[in-house]
Amino acid sequence: MRPFLLQVAAVTLINLKSIPQRFWLSLSTVVAVALVVMVLLTFLAMSYGFQKTLSGTGAADVAIALRGGAAAEINSAVTRDQVRLIEEGPGIDRGADGRPLTSAELYLVVDGVKRSTGTKANLPLRGVGRDGANVRKGITIQAGRMFAPGSNEVVVGKSLASEFAGFDLGQTVKLGTSQWTVVGVFTADGGVFESEIWADAPAVQSLFKRENYFQTVRARLESPAALASLKQYVESDPRLKLDVKTEQDFYAEQSGQTTDLIQKLGWPLAIAMAFGALAGALNTMYSSVAARAVEIATLRAIGFGGTPAFIGTLVESLLLSVIGGIIGAVATWLIFDGFTTSTLGASFTQVVFSFHLSPALVLQGVGLALVVGLVGGLFPAIRAARQPIVAGLAG
Amino acid sequence: MSDHALVRLEGVTKGFVKGQESIAIFKALDLAIPTGDFVAVMGPSGSGKTTLLNLLGGIDHVDAGAITVAGQRIDGLSENALARYRAANVGFVFQFYNLMPMLTAAQNVELPLLLTPLKKAQRRTHVETALAVVGLADRAKHYPREMSGGQQQRVAIARAIVSDPKILLCDEPTGDLDRATADEILGVLQTLNRELGKTIVMVTHDPAAARYAKRTLHLDKGQFFEKDLAA
Amino acid sequence: MNDFVLVFKNLFRRKLRAGLMIFSIFIAFAIFGVLASFERAFNAGQELAAADRLVTVNKINFTQPLPYSYYGRIAGMEGVKRVTFANWFGGYYQDPKQFLITFAVEPRSYMDVMAEEFDIAPDAQAAFVRTRTAALVGETVANKYGWKVGDRVPLSSSIFSQKNGARSWDFDVVGIIKPKKPLIDTNFVLFQYEYFNETRSFAKDTIGWLVLQTTSPAINDKVIKTIDETFANSPFETATDTEKAFNKAFMAQLGNIALIVTLVVGAAFVTILMIVGNTMMMAIRERSREIAVLKALGFPGGRVLRLVLGETLLLALIGGLAGLGAAALVTTAMRESLANFVPGLALNAQIVVLALALMVALGLATGLMPAVNALRLKVAAGLGRG
Secondary structure, three states, rough: HHHHHHHHHHHHHHHOOOOOHHHHHHHHHHHHHHHHHHHHHHHHHEEEEEEEHHHHOOOOOEEEEOOOOOOHHOOEEHHHHHHHHOOOOOOOOOOOOOOOOEEEEEEEEEEEEEEEOOOEEEEEEEEEEOOHHOOOOEEEEEEOOOOOOOOOOEEEHHHHHHHOOOOOOOOOEEOOOOOOOOOEEEEEOOOOHHHHHHHHEEHHHHHHHHHEOOOEEEEOOOHHHHHHHEEEEEEHHHHHHEEEHHHHHHHHHHHHHHHOOOOOOOHHHHHHHHHHHHHHHHHHHHHHHHHOOOHHHHHHHHOOOOHHHHHHHHHHHHHHHHHHHHHHHHHHHHHHOOOOEEEEOOOOOEEEEEEEOOOOHHHHHHHHHHHHHHHHHHHHHHHEEEEEEHHHHOO | OOOOEEEEEEEEEEEEEEEEEEEEEEEEEEEOOOOOOOOEEOOOOOOOOOHHHHHHHHHOOOEEEEEEEEEEOOOOHHHHHHHHHHHHHEEOOOOOOOOOOOHHHHHHHHHHHHHHHOOOHHHHHHHHHHHHHHOOOOOOOOOOHHHHHHHHHHHHHHHHHHOOOOOEEOOOOOOOOOOOHHHHHHHHHHHHHHHHHHEEEEEEOOHHHHHHOOOEEEEOOOOEEEEOOOO | OHHHHHHHHHOOOOOHHHHHHHHHHHHHHHHHHHHHHHHHHHHEEEEEEOOEEEEEEEEOOOOEEEEEEEHHHHOOOOOEEEEEEEEEEEOOOOOOOOOOOOOEEEEEHHHHHOOEEEEOOOOHHHHHOOOOEEEEEEEEHHHHHOOOOOOOOEEEOOOEEOOOOOOOOEEEEEEEEEOOOOOOOOEEEEEEEHHHHEEEEEOOOOOOEEEEOOOOOHHHHHHHHHHHHHHOOOOOEEEEEEHHHHHHHHHHHHOOHHHEEEEEHHHHHHHHHHHHHHHHHHHHHHOHHHHHHHOOOOOHHHHHHHHHHHHHHHHHHHHHHHHHHHHHHHHHHHHHOOOOOOOOOOOOHHEEEEEEHHHHHHHHHHHHHHHHHHHHHHHHHHOOOO
């Protein structure tokens, strides 16, 4: 066994040491694989970042009530009477003053301008109840202060303020027919709320002529398990034709379609490109075998077996593609990790999200590179092992 | 000829197929080479000199007939068995040296030893000895590109003898060298034969080279014509 | 024998290598064809927009309603030839996942404003105006669900409900809408606004947006100004724009599709360029001796240059055309299933022309270095090699 391993090691070393002789060809394989991995990882990072933003929104112990059948807040409507009935429901946590922790909210779409492109963008304006920030966890005013009830003041999510023009602290912005002052910037654990404008619900209702209805009611539950009792309460009251679910589930459902679309675009593209890179890898490795024909034949004449030649060729191919894969992953990380952009979400408003490259995604990318290297090296390696010695010596 | 021949060919037939017709190189060729012999094989181009060497080295196959080396039938062996046969019994020297350009002289010489169970220290000793035999002890760390053709061929010879094979097969070992260098190389081969008793089969087209051998076989139209140089 | 035969034989002397290179190029152009078709389909709205058509929406955002009365007020303005309006229904068929683009419209004016785009049979037009529960179904939708004239179909809304609490409305299919030009999307359903307005439980007498035709594109700016100034400082301010600008702004909301397409195609091309370029360089180097022989025979340098460039051009064209063919098949296969997201997915002449130009560029770029090397090759050196 030892001589065999030594043989393999020696032939592999000879192989690897000969790479500089085919520098440009080998480099082209490395770059090709790197580009394939970059394309794949960019798409996956985009999809994952979007998903992370949505799944980071909402908690399991916050219930959201929407009109039956409405999949998005913008399509929902809840009347004042229904809000009151929900507030009387079971399982809802209470604030320090003993009142149920709920927030009846309006959800309107207003026009904004995207900084990067200067184009119009749909932005969500959320009118929240007095407990709007308390119902949710993780809402923190980062700069300025909370809006004063009854005033035309707004606080804006951190992402929204950075992606869209005109929402800097202290600025006055025209939403609808009225002027609003930005008095604070808030964070929400990186969730969707950071892409929103928040104002006092009664103020929004009166300035947008929506006096009598809301879009949703949020309620902080005593525990995630309390959802069942609230749900049962809503279902048993004919006046409440509402769907109740946890906020967490609500946002998770919304991420599905978009992330699906991005992945369905990313994988086929990357696989198609991988085939192109595979052709390149095969070419490189066949050239490598051809260039080393005399060396391989000489080793065989000395008494080396075919297996070391096979393994050596395969290792060369795998090494080139793994280097490519790592370069691709590092490049994607350097260029795109944390890259912030926005797209239309399920509520027809812009969701700001950052590309995020996780170790699991990097593994998928390097895995694809390995497959290219394995297949690209396999056939040339078989040729290296089977090549007749006499023909090889003839050069 | 002696029954104790190191190498024995009996009724060896070998041809190749070109298009529709098959062309014979050897028909029922017989040959015996005793241990300690130094045979030069000469003949016109296409006469099958290199094919003979390849058959002896177990890197080409006979169509019919038997080849026995050191008591072992090598025709009909599997590829793996042939590789083991070569590792144990054969040292090759090629016209263009065929050194690995990315390995040093010592590393090149060490290659065949990787096929043996020798330890690293033992391998080093063997390599040093082999390089000393060809007079290149001081060039161990040099790469092929840093050496002359003659030096490279000496490294190749060191590689061929380092595992102490029973037979050295040299294919035009001086074909790419000038006269003076060629004489040096041939001198090395002669020394190996005379002082270390190596059996050598050398293919050459150079009568001057052939004179270093103990005897010369002329190969033509698939048959040998022996000419004893001493005579 | 002529130069083409020589080029062809040179290219395919190493069948495996030529095959691999053609395959790489094939992939690159298949990706190009599919992504370019996507981009075109995304931007079709801008390109098909009529120059004399304007869109008026609520200034807050186009999802906010406008009062029904604006329809009559705008119709009477100077420079407005025709006006119509539509209301988003949020429709779906049976399952909320099977969403259907559905508009409630004023039948006569809507068909008049869209006369250049849609082919609707005269009797279907009459039935749509006459029948309260009538619906016109786009060809794409009709094919997808197998609906025919005379069918009665229930469509649900994810936004509205009827006064009686029902979430779905029954419609009678009275006609099929066919496109008058290629790329025009017919993946939608139209029904009568009046029927919708009378039966829905809230937001009565509001409309989604107005589409109007001006008497001439030259006065577009003037009409836009007139409309928006008329409604300024009212509870429902308007934002009017050309149809083209409106569509463009809407697509921009999805994020920068063009940029992604360009980046991916760019990456694919760089990859292929490198692979093919390097391989060709190697192939020509291997052939130094033969090229030297050609030169020794008296072939002039220019001819040798052409032979080498011809080889890479041939390679690019074989792979590229096959890739483009594959892209055409893929887009055709995906057209139906992606109709809701990217209507009118197709490979058009413009993409083909651009692809051909890219093939020539690829062929020249990959062949240039090897060709110049071949041109420079000294006969004696070449004959000495190998």
